[in-house]
Every structure is written in structure tokens, then in C-alpha cells.
Amino acid sequence: MPVNATHDDPERARRFREAALPHLDDVYTLARYLLRDATDAEDAVQECYLRALKHFDGYRGPAMKPWLFAILRNVCRAEFARRASSPTGAIEDVPEGAEQTPLWNEAQETPEAQMLRTRDAATVRRLVSALAEPFRETFVLREINNLSYREIADAVGAPVGTVMSRLARARAMLRSAWMAEEEQPR
Amino acid sequence: MTCDEAEILLHALMDGELDAGHAREVEEHIAGCAACAAQLAAYREMSQAIAAADMKYTAPLALRRRIEASLPQGQTRAPSRRAVLRGFAMGSAVSAIAATGLVAIVLRNDDEQRIDSEIVSAHLRSLQAGHLTDVISTDQHTVKPWFNGKLDVSPPVINLTAQGFTLIGGRLDYIDARSIGAIVYKRRAHVINLFVAQTANTEHRAAKTETIQGFNIRAWSDRGLNYWAVSDIGIDELSEFGEKFEAAAQSSKET
Numbered sequence: 001m002p003v004n005a006t007h008d009d010p011e012r013a014r015r016f017r018e019a020a021l022p023h024l025d026d027v028y029t030l031a032r033y034l035l036r037d038a039t040d041a042e043d044a045v046q047e048c049y050l051r052a053l054k055h056f057d058g059y060r061g062p063a064m065k066p067w068l069f070a071i072l073r074n075v076c077r078a079e080f081a082r083r084a085s086s087p088t089g090a091i092e093d094v095p096e097g098a099e100q101t102p103l104w105n106e107a108q109e110t111p112e113a114q115m116l117r118t119r120d121a122a123t124v125r126r127l128v129s130a131l132a133e134p135f136r137e138t139f140v141l142r143e144i145n146n147l148s149y150r151e152i153a154d155a156v157g158a159p160v161g162t163v164m165s166r167l168a169r170a171r172a173m174l175r176s177a178w179m180a181e182e183e184q185p186r
Numbered sequence: 187m188t189c190d191e192a193e194i195l196l197h198a199l200m201d202g203e204l205d206a207g208h209a210r211e212v213e214e215h216i217a218g219c220a221a222c223a224a225q226l227a228a229y230r231e232m233s234q235a236i237a238a239a240d241m242k243y244t245a246p247l248a249l250r251r252r253i254e255a256s257l258p259q260g261q262t263r264a265p266s267r268r269a270v271l272r273g274f275a276m277g278s279a280v281s282a283i284a285a286t287g288l289v290a291i292v293l294r295n296d297d298e299q300r301i302d303s304e305i306v307s308a309h310l311r312s313l314q315a316g317h318l319t320d321v322i323s324t325d326q327h328t329v330k331p332w333f334n335g336k337l338d339v340s341p342p343v344i345n346l347t348a349q350g351f352t353l354i355g356g357r358l359d360y361i362d363a364r365s366i367g368a369i370v371y372k373r374r375a376h377v378i379n380l381f382v383a384q385t386a387n388t389e390h391r392a393a394k395t396e397t398i399q400g401f402n403i404r405a406w407s408d409r410g411l412n413y414w415a416v417s418d419i420g421i422d423e424l425s426e427f428g429e430k431f432e433a434a435a436q437s438s439k440e441t
Contacts, residue, residue, distance in 0.1 A: 016257065017254075017257060021250075021253070021254075024249075024250060024253070025242060025243070025244050027245075028243055028244070028245035028246075028249065029241075029242045029243045032243045042246065042248075042249045045249060045253070046249065046252055046253055046256070049253045049256070049257075050256060053257060060303075063299040120239065121239040121240045121241065124235070124236060124239040124241060125239075125241060128236075142201065143233065143236050143237075143241070144236075144241045148203065149198070149201070149203050150300065151299070164194060164197065164198060164203075165194060167201075168193065168194050168197045171229055171232065174232065175228065175229070175232055178232065
């Protein structure tokens with residue numbers, strides 16, 4: 001790896017800092033939901049910023065946040081690959097059959113009668129964290145990071161229509177989980 | 187519209203991603219369909235509950251410091267602890283849902299960030315290669331008719347020379363995959379491109395300013411037209427330009 005490349009330019013570092021550091025909490029939030037582990041999230045975010053700095057010269061917009069998210073995603077893919085190859089560290093996985101159930105069968109049990117009880121943040125975070133990928137990612141980008149559909153499509157490299165169906169699916173799954181949670185309080 | 191379609195589109199409706207025409211279609215379906223109406227209400231409720239719960243995490247201070255330290259001034263960079271994995275392909279796990287073709291065509295396309303960036307690119311293009319103006323004239327009565335038949339709108343061309351902004355001509359440009367009118371002004375040696383495009387929204391929308399790649403953009407909407415003024419002059423002067431233009435447009439309508 002070239003050691004000095006263009007990394008020493010203080011003006012460039014300043015511009016990068018101003019553009020990228022304000023999004024640190026958002027990037028960290030996404031990392032927490034993607035990786036479901038605080039330490040791994042920290043490592044991934046740090047790696048994300050290093051890579052972003054390295055590629056900052058090629059950055060031409062449009063928006064910094066989806067760009068950082070796309071980089072973070074790549075870092076996380078690497079982490080997933082590492083976990084998958086390590087015998088102990090594999091992530092707990094997709095609820096059985098989650099991908100197969102048709103969307104339209106999930107939320108139709110007369111939802112108007114069932115009000116959701118407000119949940120504390122920890123419970124909601126746990127429910128969201130339990131969503132399977134790629135639904136969790138899409139859901140977090142939309143509901144927590146407030147990206148538009150098009151920004152999500154840019155960040156995850158999928159068509160907008162796919163983003164939309166994933167989001168519909170994620171919400172249906174989350175709602176089912178939320179209901180189930182209320183039926184059997186802990 | 188069928189329930190299957192509405193079931194997907196109601197999410198775009200609630201997220202404000204549908205254009206006006208399709209939003210109305212979904213709303214009409216929902217008005218006549220109790221099941222879909224109940225779904226929409228349920229999802230809205232869940233969205234609000236999530237917004238109310240604080241779902242964000244705050245980056246630990248130590249992480250912030252580590253990143254700060256790894257950024258700047260000729261220090262050795264912290265070695266990366268993770269192997270680099272290039273190229274990712276998250277196959278569409280839900281391609282079974284046949285919504286893709288359906289929705290791609292109905293989403294609103296005014297993603298502001300992207301358009302702002304296209305506006306800046308168009309401004310940069312206009313400064314290169316001597317293609318600033320297709321019609322060169324300081325006379326608004328020459329520039330305005332020139333646009334006739336070239337665009338689906340008739341952009342207001344207003345002479346602001348007396349206010350310190352010299353009209354120098356007009357140009358056709360291409361933004362967001364369609365033709366758009368650009369009216370070109372000069373302030374001292376600085377070029378101001380005023381882009382004008384039609385919008386379905388007829389409400390007045392107050393001006394917003396943004397800075398992208400060192401260029402200032404002032405965007406507003408009025409009477410069914412979107413305006414973007416872009417230049418390298420300061421925000422103050424660009425705002426002055428916008429205000430004078432809007433005032434002049436206002437009075438020319440009234441007389």
C-alpha cells in the first residue's frame with residue numbers, strides 16, 4: 001500500500017472532516033444494526049472512515065451520507081464473510097421461512113383492532129435487530145437514518161423497486177414480531 | 187388498483203415517495219377498501235411508535251477520537267484490522283415480489299440532493315467549452331421567445347440589469363433526463379445560471395440555499411415552476427439575485 005499517497009494534505013483532511021464526521025452517529029447506528037455487536041461496529045466504522053478518506057478524491061456527490069453507508073456496507077460484507085468462516089462467530093440467522101411467506105399473508109389479522117403498545121427503545125431495538133437481512137438494513141436506512149428510497153437504492157446498489165418491496169416486507173415482519181411480543185409479555 | 191398493488195404502494199404513500207397522481211390513486215383505493223385502510227393505519231402507527239422510541243446510537247467518544255486521530259496531518263495511519271472485501275452483491279432475496287416493475291415508474295423523481303448535484307454539473311458544463319448561451323441577448327424580448335417550442339414551459343425571462351445582474355442569454359440544458367431552460371446572468375465576472383423546470387406542484391415554496399462543491403444554489407418554486415439559481419458568487423449576493431428575480435416576476439404578473 002502506498003504510504004504517503006495524498007493522505008498528508010491537511011486541506012483535504014479538513015474538507016473530509018467537515019463533510020464526513022457530522023455523520024458519525026448515523027454511520028455508527030447503521031453499523032450497530034447491521035453487525036449487532038458494539039465492538040465490531042466500532043471497528044467497522046473506523047475502517048469505513050479510513051476507506052472513505054482514501055476514496056474522497058473520487059467522491060462527487062450527490063450526498064455524503066448514502067456514500068458513507070455504501071462504504072460501511074462493504075466493510076460489513078467483509079465482516080460477515082469473516083464470521084461465516086469462523087466456527088464460533090457466525091451470526092444468528094434468518095427466522096425460518098421468513099423469505100418464503102408471502103407478504104400479503106402476514107399482517108391481515110384485522111390489524112385495526114390491535115393497537116400497538118408503546119415500547120421502550122431497548123425492546124424496539126431488539127425487535128429491529130431480530131429482522132432478517134436484507135430487510136433489516138433497508139428498514140434501518142429508511143426509518144432510523146431517514147434516507148429517501150433513491151438514496152437507499154444508491155447505498156445498497158439495488159433498484160428502487162427492490163428497496164420498496166424489502167421495506168414493505170420488513171414492516172410486515174416487524175409488525176408481526178411486535179404483536180407476538182405483546183401476546184407473550186416477558 | 188388492486189389490493190396487491192396497494193399493499194406495496196401504501197408504504198411509498200406513507201413515506202411521501204409517490205408523485206401526486208399515484209398518491210391520489212392509492213388514496214382512492216384505500217378510501218374504498220377497509221383492509222388496505224387498516225393496514226395503512228397500522229403501519230403509520232408503528233412508524234410513529236418507532237419515531238418516538240429513540241432508535242439511534244451515539245458513537246462512543248473513544249471511537250470519534252480514534253477516527254479523528256487517524257485522519258490528518260502526516261501521522262502514521264492506524265492499520266486496518268479488517269481484510270478488504272471488494273465488490274458486493276446482495277442478490278435480491280425478495281425478487282419473488284413482483285413489485286419492482288410496478289413501482290419504479292411511479293416514484294416521485296425530485297430527489298433534491300441528486301438534482302442539486304446535477305444542477306451544479308450543468309453549471310460547470312456551461313462554463314466550459316464556450317457553451318454558456320444558445321441565444322445571446324441582453325433583451326428579454328429576444329431571449330424569452332427563443333425558448334418557444336423548445337421546452338414544455340415558457341420560462342420567465344426578466345431583465346435585472348438595473349438591479350445589478352446583467353441578462354446575457356439563454357440556453358437549453360439537460361437535467362434529470364429532460365430538457366430544461368437556463369437563463370444566464372452575469373454579476374461582475376461571475377456567471378449565474380437560472381434553471382427553470384415545470385413541476386406539478388403549483389404552491390409557492392420559499393427559497394432554500396445549499397452549497398455543493400463550492401457552488402451556491404438557491405432553489406424555490408412558484409406557480410408551477412421550479413427554479414434553481416446556481417453560481418460561485420456568495421450566498422448573500424445569490425439571495426439578493428433570487429429576491430430581485432422573484433419580486434420582478436411578481437410585479438410582471440400583476441401588471
